[in-house]
Amino acid sequence: MTRRPTSRPPAKGARLSRVPGKALVSSLTPGLEDSSGDASAARTNRAKSVSLRTAMGRTTAQQRWLARQLNDPYVQAARKQGWRSRAAFKLIELDDRFHLIRPGMRVIDLGAAPGGWTQVAVKRGARQIVGLDLLPVDPVPGAEMVEGDFNDADMPQRLMDLLGGRADLVMSDMAPNTTGHSATDHMRIMGLAEGALDFALQVLGEGGAFVAKVFQGGSEKALLNQMKHAFASVKHAKPPASRKESSELYVVATGFRPDRVLPLTSADDDPRAV
């Protein structure tokens, strides 16, 4: 599904470096956190005016959220550099450390909205990118976006068909809406990360890489152990752009070894037989 591009990519020469740790002021309102960088001037002004109009009606939680945004250097830097989300910096930092994206790669981006990671993958030379999210994503030139639920039974096959071959990198930044109950949130995100890993084991080519967001809470160790069978290197990382107060972590696996994946019961069932 190709839609007419409505948003601009990062400016040529946009810096992909880390953000200086300086407090900066942003006018983002709740709900716009991850669509900061790509906003046009008009959209920014609209956000400002919404911010003013609703200033008196905020709950304490909303006020806390806004204060955090106002002092977040990544929010401002994302806007300046043309990234759609501050999350883009997490992938930039992970990629600088683990060298996940190389020119010409085929990439799957799970939990892509609003498109920050996709933009980074395009910018760093991936040749084919298929992104998926529950939410609609404004088109990212150079990538194909699917709107849907990763948990749908036919979604893995749909994504594989769109990619048209083995992936070099599967990345999952999928996160469920948090409940505030840390054990519940942990189990929910682990379900998504495990699903993403199962999918990666099916779609990755030899030497491929996998990165997924998890929340700390105990069972991420089981996921890491599972990954150690099938990848030459497995690490966990908290990129500097990930907020200190968040229990978010990323598991990063490189050097996929297809021969180390436990065989399926029948060759006919093997979805990798594309």
Ligand SMILES: C[S@@+](CC[C@H](N)C(=O)[O-])C[C@H]1O[C@@H](n2cnc3c(N)ncnc32)[C@H](O)[C@@H]1O
């Ligand atoms: C933190 S955001 C991703 C930010 C993105 N990486 C970026 O750089 O802009 C997490 C996303 O995961 C998506 N998500 C959560 N559960 C999902 C599911 N079951 N299927 C598809 N997307 C899902 C959410 O809709 C949300 O947009």
